[in-house]
Amino acid sequence: MSGEAQTVNPVAPPTGKPTRAGIRLPGVGESLNKGLVVTYLGLIVLLPLAAIATKAFEDGFGGFWDAVSSPQAFAALKLTVIASLIVVVINAIMGTLIAWVLVRDEFRGKGFVNSVIDLPFALPTIVASLTLLVVYGKDSPVGINIAFTQTAVVVALLFVTLPFVVRAVQPLLLSLDRDMESAAESLGAGKVRIFWRIIFPNLAPGIATGVALAFARALGEFGSLVLISGNVPFKTEVSSVFIRGQIESDNLVGASAVSVVLLATSLLLLACVTLAQRWGLRHDR
């Protein structure tokens, strides 16, 4: 990286002519930058979110509570949270396993498998939904039909959240010192014990980060569920789909109330990730 920068010639301020550096007021560039960033963030992120919070409590806390605790809203929230929990548990296990195989195992086509992991991030969610419906819908070529069931909700969420844990665990596994494992082995520790006592504690921060990000994504996921879940109220309707329904029937207070619940949960999770990372950094020093 820094080697590339050296190919650029950083010299030669023209002599004789006064350069712009000569009249530069220190800090002007920085405050201009800061103004730009703060304005952009304020207009694009903060203002719209403030509108949601305001709308959700337009009829007071009672109105907010009524909207959130209505049977259909509650069923949607419950399905969303339970499906997301199932999804992150599977992700924690399978993601770690996939990262392990990609780092420690050698087989032909490993490079291909490694690059395919990012596909769910690159593929538009509606394409993911259509794709899953074609394979696991009523004309399934493999004879598995899960369309319009709660299983479909979980499978779609598994698809879109696949990369989080894998990509969080992989770098940790790469930098893990194998000497510790050989030392433990020569002292007579079994494979299971080595995993739980040495490998797992080192991977745990990555798994936790990946799980939190995957959970936040799963809570709000919409596009990948639209076609395959069927959006049946009380059965396969997740919160984001419920919110869309409320918007379409012009109940903006109800839509905002459920949005606030989703938002608060995700933001709390993100804050935890940030704190955990900061704690991890302090630990490293």
Next chain:
Amino acid sequence: MTGSGRLSRWSLRYVALGYLAMLLILPIGVILVRTFDEGVGAVVDAITTPDALHALRLTLLTVIIAVPLNTIFGVACALIMVRGKMRGKSIINALIDVPFAVSPVVVGLALILVYGEGGWFGADLAAIGIQVIFSTPGIVMAVIFVSLPFVARETIPVLQEVGDDQEKAAETLGASSWQIFWKITLPSIRWGVSYGVVLTTARALGEFGAVTIVSGRISGETETLPLFVQKQFETFNSVGAYSASLVLALLALATLLALNLMRRKEN
């Protein structure tokens, strides 16, 4: 390696690969085959209808507006996060990630509440003839929101890693801030920025949830390519849906290739 060691290694490998095959490879493969069920001609016909072409143009237009704006923002943001010395950095740092935590549908709702009919600024904007919701500006804003963090997130660590020795050297030699930025800083962070740009583009091309709420889904007017896929599927034109999906999937594939090339360059 012992017999049982080899067995456990193989079973781990095939459990992992089997999972990926069922979840990723098989679905993508099947849709590729299904798309061409009725021949290449049908696919070409499906993606050259006026509505399909309009959807493609609108999608590209949003990308052309959203990606440069988010790139400028992301680089500016990374610069003040890493090089800046002011207070409030941790607040900005937390805010950058917010779009990742917000459901796309919630983004759409938020834009309606601010710019829609009966929203905070909806009436004022309508009075001067600007329609945001159910129109292109709303779609662009939704896309900007959801793809906001990528460039900043990819650039910050790279900027931290390169350090500021060369910038300081250039400054003592009399280079202006702009010279330093264009000749030193930007070239040294270009892979980080490019990586972020590719991720932003991928997200902007494929955004569905936020756009579906703010666009009104009018074919030939406010329909982007992902919305076109859904409309075709719901009107039982599966060839149309598959073909448009193929276009999006190919764009995703190009993204993936670009990411891999950059990762290789970085190392």
